[in-house]
Amino acid sequence: MAPLKCMEKDYPLIDSHFQSFCASHAIFSFEDFLLYDLHALIASADNHSSSNTLKQGIDQLLSVIDAKLPSLRNGLQLLQDAECNKLLLPTGFQGIDALLGGGLRAGQLTELVGLSSSGKTQACLTSASTVAKQGGSVIYFDTGNSFSPQRIADLVGQTSDYVVDNQAELGPLQRVMERIMCYSVFDIYQMFDMLQQLKINLKSKIVESDHHVQLLIIDSISSLITPILGGRGPQGHALMISAGYLLKKLADDHNIAVMVTNHMVAGEGGTSKPALGESWKSVPHIRLLLSREYDSNVCNISTLKHPSVASGRAAKYTMYL
Amino acid sequence: MEVGMLPISASKRGKLLAAGYTTLHSISRASPSHLATDIGVSEDEACEILKYASQTSALDPSIGSSNASTLEGGQTAWTMLNEEKFATRITTSCADLDNILGGGITCKEVTELGGVPGIGKTQIGIQLAVNVQIPPEYGGLGGKAIYIDTEGSFMVERVLQIAEACIEDMSEYSHHFHNTVQDCEVKLHPNGILENIFYFRVCSYTEQIALVNYLDKFIEEHKDVKIIILDSVTFHFRQDFDDMALRTRLLSEMALKLMKLARKFCLAVVLLNQVTTKYIEGSYQLTLALGDSWSHSCTNRIVLFWNGDERHAYIDKSPSLKSASAAYSVTTRGIRNSNSSCKRIKMV
Numbered sequence: 181m182a183p184l185k186c187m188e189k190d191y192p193l194i195d196s197h198f199q200s201f202c203a204s205h206a207i208f209s210f211e212d213f214l215l216y217d218l219h220a221l222i223a224s225a226d227n228h229s230s231s232n233t234l235k236q237g238i239d240q241l242l243s244v245i246d247a248k249l250p251s252l253r254n255g256l257q258l259l260q261d262a263e264c265n266k267l268l269l270p271t272g273f274q275g276i277d278a279l280l281g282g283g284l285r286a287g288q289l290t291e292l293v294g295l296s297s298s299g300k301t302q303a304c305l306t307s308a309s310t311v312a313k314q315g316g317s318v319i320y321f322d323t324g325n326s327f328s329p330q331r332i333a334d335l336v337g338q339t340s341d342y343v344v345d346n347q348a349e350l351g352p353l354q355r356v357m358e359r360i361m362c363y364s365v366f367d368i369y370q371m372f373d374m375l376q377q378l379k380i381n382l383k384s385k386i387v388e389s390d391h392h393v394q395l396l397i398i399d400s401i402s403s404l405i406t407p408i409l410g411g412r413g414p415q416g417h418a419l420m421i422s423a424g425y426l427l428k429k430l431a432d433d434h435n436i437a438v439m440v441t442n443h444m445v446a447g448e449g450g451t452s453k454p455a456l457g458e459s460w461k462s463v464p465h466i467r468l469l470l471s472r473e474y475d476s477n478v479c480n481i482s483t484l485k486h487p488s489v490a491s492g493r494a495a496k497y498t499m500y501l
Numbered sequence: 502m503e504v505g506m507l508p509i510s511a512s513k514r515g516k517l518l519a520a521g522y523t524t525l526h527s528i529s530r531a532s533p534s535h536l537a538t539d540i541g542v543s544e545d546e547a548c549e550i551l552k553y554a555s556q557t558s559a560l561d562p563s564i565g566s567s568n569a570s571t572l573e574g575g576q577t578a579w580t581m582l583n584e585e586k587f588a589t590r591i592t593t594s595c596a597d598l599d600n601i602l603g604g605g606i607t608c609k610e611v612t613e614l615g616g617v618p619g620i621g622k623t624q625i626g627i628q629l630a631v632n633v634q635i636p637p638e639y640g641g642l643g644g645k646a647i648y649i650d651t652e653g654s655f656m657v658e659r660v661l662q663i664a665e666a667c668i669e670d671m672s673e674y675s676h677h678f679h680n681t682v683q684d685c686e687v688k689l690h691p692n693g694i695l696e697n698i699f700y701f702r703v704c705s706y707t708e709q710i711a712l713v714n715y716l717d718k719f720i721e722e723h724k725d726v727k728i729i730i731l732d733s734v735t736f737h738f739r740q741d742f743d744d745m746a747l748r749t750r751l752l753s754e755m756a757l758k759l760m761k762l763a764r765k766f767c768l769a770v771v772l773l774n775q776v777t778t779k780y781i782e783g784s785y786q787l788t789l790a791l792g793d794s795w796s797h798s799c800t801n802r803i804v805l806f807w808n809g810d811e812r813h814a815y816i817d818k819s820p821s822l823k824s825a826s827a828a829y830s831v832t833t834r835g836i837r838n839s840n841s842s843c844k845r846i847k848m849v
Contacts, residue, residue, distance in 0.1 A: 183521040209521035296796030297818035328821035329582035363575035366761040372506045407754035
């Protein structure tokens, strides 16, 4: 919140008289007001000549606080919300869906970690095509020019519902592919701008048509964060954590499943560990480790972190070619 | 804190936070002179901060967006699929290699080629710099090339040799497929090919990064550049780099810039890399240099290796190409198919 003098325009009760009263208690900004002992302030206002206007000013500030508080929900409301809104989205791989208990959950941030060429982008493309086939809309942030529309067309055309060769049946393929929107993002600030814009756009649309956004994929978020992480100053860390917070809030408020990919770096003893460090570990709700045996289509996936599945559980799945 | 999302320097951010401005809303309500006195910067700097803040909060809910898309600035997969059908690729002059690449090197993507010394990386780089200039009538792009040399391995005489061989092959092709005399004329001259290669020599990593930053402006002025070849991207980052964390940051930022250039100007970026050994699963194996985090800085990754006496290329990583390998050879005329004495390059 702003220093008190900037609030004067919107809240006329916070005039210069009130501001000088607050200044006498070393209160210059909204945060200072929150930290100050309220009873002591009211008592001091009583001793002033214009105590009524001062108390009105204090009430004004308190009402501003009330307006900012989110509503409290009890456990039953959360359960109903989870059952109605936070649905499971199948990824298209039976092995992964079985491991996750049905698929990706709306409202949660899932991270895929793996070495180079372990199948992360393929998993993203497959999830995008599966969700689009079922009628949901997908937003794909691509940082490495790896979004391959041809691959999506192949994946969509793989089930018996759509036959791509037939001229007459191009309609369904087009409809499905038009639900996937791909954005090229090369800069973390650009990503923030786009996420803010998305937040505003989603908030302003109360009732959406049948194509509401169900899945948001960022491939890969580590290539956006690595240039700013480390070095002098904690800005990189702060941006990384606020990115995670923004994604989780988007997921929860608008019932979207968010999927991000991360790469691996060398750890101790020659093993690899996920990139982005210790602070990022607690950000995603679900962390999955992908690996692929050399020159084969069979991939392994195991849980590193999951709220309801034991970590270390593994599954195998085959990649379609 | 929303102020953290503004692209301003750390000191200005600190001053804003110390003065009590933590959200963008609070900044946008202040006037420039007010802001300048509050945080102790000049009025120009305060105006700049306000400009950034208003750009971000100009995402006004009342403007909203049309019902067509939830977010602007992107393309649907369907439009991208249709665009892809018309994209031409840059041939490598080796039919087998072109086959595994789906026709050649794709534009809008960053392709990394890595291998042991002597495997032919620079040769492939030079061949691509010549092949990008093949005119559209012969199935090429008719564009220019930027060649960034960090090792000093660019030999002009070799480029001339390859250019002459390319022109000879083109005229041979046109003799077979065109009957009228005037169509047989190939309008290219080896000197013309040399003129269309923009050559940059960099001698340190700072020069390399500065050049990649400058390329945006350069390509704005030379819009027909269709390929950027960086030979090699590793050289200045391997020796004497004390701070590995700094190296990772610099490399990932450079990679993002190259990705952006590839997408923005629809050109191909080819990075040539060296090899190092890595301890995987109990043994030391050859992998490409610059570490695990660099492996995410390219769209496609091709490893070049020796198989007996033959040179082979293997697609290690690609979102759309199948894993396959092909053999190629380096001849006096450039990169060609191996085994066969076929001197004619396949024009599609």
